[in-house]
Amino acid sequence: MADTRQHKIHEQKLNELVKIMPHFVAEYVDDKRDSRSPSTLLNYVHDYKLFFEWLVEKNIANCKDIKDIELSVLENLKLDQAKRFFKDLQRRDIQINKDETKKPEKVTINRKISALRSLFHYLTTQTEKDDGEPYFYRNVMLKVEVNKVKETLGARANKISRNIFHNNEDVSFLNYIKNDYYNELPPKSRSKFYFERDKERDFAILSLFLGSGIRVNELSNLRLRDLDFEENQISVIRKGGKFDTIAVVPESMSDLKKYLLIRSERYKATSEDYDYVFVTKVHNTASPLSNRAIESLVKKYTKAYKSNKSMSPHKLRHTxxxxxxxxxNDIHLLMRQLGHTSTTTAALYSNPEQEKAKLASKQLGERRKNV
Known part of the structure; x- marks a missing residue:
């Protein structure tokens, strides 16, 4: 499995979090390191922490520190107790802003069920005591029902369609950033100063998302050696650590080349093959841009263009x-470009039935114009 910069950061956080976990979680993580990414394991252990804290809070685990929770607590956990944990999660309020809250989505609860199922499956089938038996046999998590999110393919495709650029709007967006954005910033402001410093870099990032469909993690991990200007393609590390090479819109590669012309001088960056492409300047030295920084700049520019609504890098990928x-109209080419393995996922971007329904509704409406 390839080590991306994000994976290394998550691995460090995972190692720190495991230190406060019960010994059997540490064993689970050690066993799964070669088959699961550090990012996935980190999310799982965060879920375990939430679960263990709940067990202590409800006095189901007779201890004060989650590290001291014993295997017998999990072995003897009642079904109604397990269900109560997930119900409590579903009913809690998540703060969106100072005036608004929301309930967790079903998909979020399902992920936590999956995380705990993985741990319980490991403890009941993949562990071994001195007598050759697993730590325990009773797996209460198998009795917890996953509430599948009921949504048709058309509904999912329509949801994607509502939140992306349409009808050459992506081109208009790039033109806006290139020609108009600077003039709308307050005079002599810090935002104007930083835009002047970063405009080539930021424009190259936006252009590359819209010209290749790569994920934010794939973009942040690009190295100089991954760029092929002769063939207009880049090499990326996909989910699961798989290496891939994909075609890029030539104009996006041209925007990338313009950024590289100022990269060394502007950010004090070197030009070694293994250097990261997208950097910022920290203490007068080049430092790779984080996923969060890239997400923030995409949201900043798209909100300026749309006035009241920002977009994420993933929405640019959808565009x-x-x-x-x-x-x-080539679904296999789409799968290749996006790194998808399922035609069902790829089909979300092609929804002819929805377009037919819109056209039919418009034609039906034409009959009423003279009423």
């Missing part, structure tokens, strides 16, 4: 995917 399907 690229939809444009590619419109141009080629």
């Amino acid at each position: 690229y995917a939809t444009n590619l399907m419109d141009e080629t």
Whole structure:
């Protein structure tokens, strides 16, 4: 499994979090390191921490520190207690802003069920005591029902379609950043200063998302050696640590080349093959841009363009995917470009039935114009 910068950061956080976990969680993490990414394991252990804290709070575990929770607590956990944990999660309020809260989505609860199922499965089938038996046999998590999110393919595709650029709006967005954004910033402001410093870099990032459909983690981990200007393609590390090479819109590669012309001088960056492409300047030296920093700048520019609504890098990826399907109608090419393994996922970007329904509704409406 390839080590991305994000994975290394998550591995450090995982190692720290495991220190406060019961011994059997440490064993689980050690066993799964070679088959699960540090990011996945970190999310799982965060879920375990939440679960163990709940066990202590409800006096189901007779201890004060989650590290002292014994295996017998999990072995003897009642079904109604396990269900109560997930119900408590579902009913809690999550703060969106100072005036608004929301309930967790079903998919979030399902992920926590999956995380705990993985731990319980390990403890009941993949461990071994001195007598050759697993730590315990009773797996209460198998009795907890996963509430599947009921949503048709058309509904999912329509949800994606509502939150992306349409009808060459992506081109208009890039033109806005290039020609108009600077003039809308307050005069002599810090935002104006930083935009002047970072405009080539930021424009190259936006252009690359819209010209390749890569994920934010794939972009942040790009090295100089991954760029092929002759063939207009880049090499990326996909989910699961798989290496891949994908085609990029030539204009996006041109925008990338313009950024590279100022990269060394502007950010004090070196030009070694293994250096990260997208950097910022920290204490007068180059430092790789984090995923969060990239997400923030995408939201900043898209909100400025849309006035009241920001977009994420993933929405730019969806925009690229939809444009590619419109141009080629080739679902296998789309799967190749996005790194998908399922035609069902790829089909979200091609929804002809929805378009037919819109056209039919419009034609039906034409009959009423003279009423």
